[in-house]
Amino acid sequence: MIRLQGVSKRYKGASKYAVRNLDLEVKPGEIFGFLGPNGAGKTTTIKMIVGLLRPDQGRVLVNGHDVSIDAVAAKQSMGFVPDKPDLYPRLTGLEYLNLLGDVYGVDGPTRRKRLEHYLEMFQLSGAVGDLIQSYSHGMQQKLALTGALLHAPALFILDEPMVGLDPKSSHLFKEIMREHVAQGNTVFFSTHVLEVAEQLCHRVGIINQGEMIACGTMDELRKSQGQAGSSLEKLFLELTDEGDSHEK
Ligand SMILES: Nc1ncnc2c1ncn2[C@@H]1O[C@H](COP(=O)(O)OP(=O)(O)O)[C@@H](O)[C@H]1O
Numbered sequence: 521m522i523r524l525q526g527v528s529k530r531y532k533g534a535s536k537y538a539v540r541n542l543d544l545e546v547k548p549g550e551i552f553g554f555l556g557p558n559g560a561g562k563t564t565t566i567k568m569i570v571g572l573l574r575p576d577q578g579r580v581l582v583n584g585h586d587v588s589i590d591a592v593a594a595k596q597s598m599g600f601v602p603d604k605p606d607l608y609p610r611l612t613g614l615e616y617l618n619l620l621g622d623v624y625g626v627d628g629p630t631r632r633k634r635l636e637h638y639l640e641m642f643q644l645s646g647a648v649g650d651l652i653q654s655y656s657h658g659m660q661q662k663l664a665l666t667g668a669l670l671h672a673p674a675l676f677i678l679d680e681p682m683v684g685l686d687p688k689s690s691h692l693f694k695e696i697m698r699e700h701v702a703q704g705n706t707v708f709f710s711t712h713v714l715e716v717a718e719q720l721c722h723r724v725g726i727i728n729q730g731e732m733i734a735c736g737t738m739d740e741l742r743k744s745q746g747q748a749g750s751s752l753e754k755l756f757l758e759l760t761d762e763g764d765s766h767e768k
């Protein structure tokens with residue numbers, strides 16, 4: 521589903537790599553949590569997976585397609601919700617969703633069925649006729665999520681999806697991730713909220729200063745640290761040595 525092979529990225533003018541020599545494999549049917557402190561390289565990695573940034577070195581394969589070579593096929597097989605969705609403020613919610621439906625070639629009946637499902641779940645049905653500029657942050661996140669799932673992508677990618685969501689909405693986001701993998705798809709999301717990862721993920725990877733420092737199931741990570749039973753939070757703080765650092 522996702523395969524990263526020796527992927528590196530250094531931004532122009534930067535002295536350090538934002539992501540360095542990253543190897544990663546995410547399998548079908550899996551919810552994979554990508555953990556790391558602020559500035560660790562999560563968003564950079566995600567942008568390379570979805571084809572918004574080109575790696576300096578290495579290969580990114582999504583559903584068997586090399587993202588640099590076969591970009592359209594790769595993008596057709598995934599849905600992406602960025603950390604700050606940049607929606608079109610002067611479209612209505614429904615216009616935005618129909619635009620995405622057209623881009624991804626979702627036929628009318630399928631589109632209506634899926635929209636009904638997500639809009640009802642998110643209680644957005646009453647608001648889809650309004651301009652996006654009138655939406656709250658949470659409503660925009662929900663609209664972005666609905667748009668990203670409209671073509672039922674095999675791979676669903678979210679960058680820090682829970683930020684700024686109320687408890688009910690973040691619960692719904694989790695439900696939707698579980699529902700999506702239950703249908704045989706794959707979910708990859710980044711977070712610095714450890715509890716969310718602990719509740720949801722089949723496997724997690726921890727990135728720090730651009731390098732993957734641990735990857736596996738929660739049990740595997742705990743065992744590798746020789747700390748059976750300890751919380752992931754403790755583990756995470758130790759691995760990233762972020763215990764008393766000042767977050768951005
Ligand atoms: N557009 C950019 N130009 C230059 N440096 C960037 C850019 N985006 C991110 N960085 C740097 O790359 C590193 C990784 O950032 P990012 O991938 O956004 O981390 P995360 O999403 O884990 O917080 C950080 O040091 C950050 O300052």
Ligand SMILES: [Mg+2]
Nearest residue numbers: 562563564603
């Ligand atoms: Mg980020």
